[in-house]
Every structure is written in C-alpha cells, then in structure tokens.
Amino acid sequence: MSTIDGLNTHDWVSVQKEIYKKGYALVENVLNSNTCDQLIEGFQDSTLYRKTVEMERYRFGSGTYKYFKYPLPETISEIREFVYPKLVPIANQWMKDLKKDVIFPDSLAVLHQQCIDHGQLLATPLILKYGAGGYNTLHQDLYGEVYFPMQAVLFLNDYGPDYTGGEFVMTQQVPRAQSKAIVLHPPKGSMLIFTTNYRPIKGKKGFYRVSMRHGVSEVRSGERYTMGVIFHDATS
Ligand SMILES: O=C(O)CCC(=O)C(=O)O
Ligand SMILES: [Fe+2]
Numbered sequence: 435m436s437t438i439d440g441l442n443t444h445d446w447v448s449v450q451k452e453i454y455k456k457g458y459a460l461v462e463n464v465l466n467s468n469t470c471d472q473l474i475e476g477f478q479d480s481t482l483y484r485k486t487v488e489m490e491r492y493r494f495g496s497g498t499y500k501y502f503k504y505p506l507p508e509t510i511s512e513i514r515e516f517v518y519p520k521l522v523p524i525a526n527q528w529m530k531d532l533k534k535d536v537i538f539p540d541s542l543a544v545l546h547q548q549c550i551d552h553g554q555l556l557a558t559p560l561i562l563k564y565g566a567g568g569y570n571t572l573h574q575d576l577y578g579e580v581y582f583p584m585q586a587v588l589f590l591n592d593y594g595p596d597y598t599g600g601e602f603v604m605t606q607q608v609p610r611a612q613s614k615a616i617v618l619h620p621p622k623g624s625m626l627i628f629t630t631n632y633r634p635i636k637g638k639k640g641f642y643r644v645s646m647r648h649g650v651s652e653v654r655s656g657e658r659y660t661m662g663v664i665f666h667d668a669t670s
Contacts, residue, residue, distance in 0.1 A: 437466065437509045457646055458628035461627065462620075467622065469509060476507070483500040483502055495568065497569070500561050514542060517625075518541075518665055519540060521665075542665065545666065552579045554580055554668055555668075557667060562660045563659050564658045566656065569649070569650055570650035571649050572605055573649060574630055577667065577669060582664075585630050586662075588626075589624050597653055599651055600651060600653035600658040602617070602618045603650065617651070632646060633646065
C-alpha cells in the first residue's frame with residue numbers, strides 16, 4: 435500500500451479553486467503518523483541526502499536542512515507525481531492572467547527535461563529541522579531559470595505537543611502597498627500547497643501581480659520537522 439493513499443480521497447477541485455483564489459491551500463491527512471516518524475528518523479541517515487545546509491551560515495535563519503538526492507524516497511516521488519498535474523492548470527491560468535508567455539508541461543518528466551536543458555540537474559525536495567530558537571527567514575525557492583510557481587510543505591510533527599512557536603508564515607505583497615501576513619500551524623501529516631513567487635489577483639483594470647514569500651517564525655520550544663516538496667530541480 436502506498437503511504438499517500440489519502441491523497442486520492444481529497445476533493446482536488448476544491449483544493450484547486452482555493453489555491454487559485456488565495457494562493458495556498460491546506461490538505462490534511464496526507465501522511466500517516468508512521469510515515470512522518472520514519473521521515474524524521476531518516477534525518478540522521480546521511481545516505482539519503484546530497485547536501486546539508488546549516489541555515490545560520492548563510493543567514494537563512496537558524497536550523498538545519500538536507501536536500502534529498504535522486505532517486506527520491508518513494509513517498510516524495512509519489513507526492514510529486516500526484517500533485518504536480520493537479521497544479522499545472524492553475525499555474526498555466528496564472529501565467530495567462532499575467533500575460534506571461536510560459537506554459538508548464540502536463541508531465542513532471544517534461545518539466546525535469548526543461549530543467550536539465552537549463553543545467554538544473556539536482557533534486558530540491560528537502561527535510562528541515564529547527565530546535566528552540568530556530569526560524570526560517572522569508573524567501574522564495576527559485577533554483578534556476580526554470581521554476582514552477584507552486585510548491586508544498588509537509589508537516590512531520592505537531593504544533594503543540596512537539597513544539598511551540600514555529601508558525602508557517604506567508605507574506606503577500608500587492609503593488610504600492612505593504613505586506614499582508616498569513617500565519618498557519620498545520621497539523622502533523624498535512625500538506626500545505628502555496629505560491630512560490632507570485633500570482634495574479636483580479637483588480638478593476640485586469641489582473642495584477644502579487645508577490646509571495648514564506649518562512650517560519652521562531653520556534654519557542656521543542657523540535658519542529660517539515661519536508662519541502664519543490665517541483666523544479668536545482669543547479670546547486
Ligand atoms: O519549515 C517550513 O515550514 C518551511 C520550509 C520551506 O521553506 C520550504 O519547504 O520551502
Ligand atoms: Fe522555502
């Protein structure tokens with residue numbers, strides 16, 4: 435049995451509508467508790483990863499993250515293969531709304547071929563660990579010329595019992611205005627799909643472009659683990 439059977443049971447049309455409208459959507463019960471625990475255990479298994487980043491060193495925040503290497507663990511490939519085609523119609527509608535001459539391919543394999551053609555050969559899914567005092571500064575995960583405008587993060591442990599603080603923060607900036615913050619603390623096993631860089635919002639004179647960033651507020655106690663699923667590959 436697949437670890438992500440739960441994905442099929444969701445109403446993806448509603449999820450798609452929500453992402454189109456708000457720029458994000460939370461999908462609950464994607465990973466069962468065992469799978470989350472196994473992924474956390476795997477944090478110590480150096481054979482799974484291509485690169486470890488101590489976030490303080492780059493002033494990205496405080497915490498550690500590790501990029502998985504190809505071939506990805508099955509759970510991650512399954513999530514990518516399942517979710518990508520659900521997001522392509524939204525991504526293409528966004529590009530159309532914003533009059534951008536970009537069409538994303540229906541298949542992830544074709545997106546990866548485009549990445550290869552641009553020198554982006556390396557896997558981007560990652561696992562992140564933050565202890566007390568840990569945080570992730572607001573950013574966008576673009577790894578080269580080819581990028582898909584949405585990504586996902588899976589919450590591997592629970593806000594409350596496992597850690598406090600460490601909220602997932604998104605900011606949304608519309609032209610000529612200050613940023614709006616959206617703060618979430620999704621439960622263990624859930625998946626948040628969100629905008630990587632920008633999306634359209636309909637105004638009086640057509641669509642305008644809003645820029646989004648994401649990060650994590652300071653963890654006050656405990657340890658917080660997440661897994662990031664990005665669809666495009668990276669140059670380094
Ligand atoms: O730890 C988090 O919730 C944020 C992770 C993140 O920045 C990402 O997956 O791109
Ligand atoms: Fe990120």
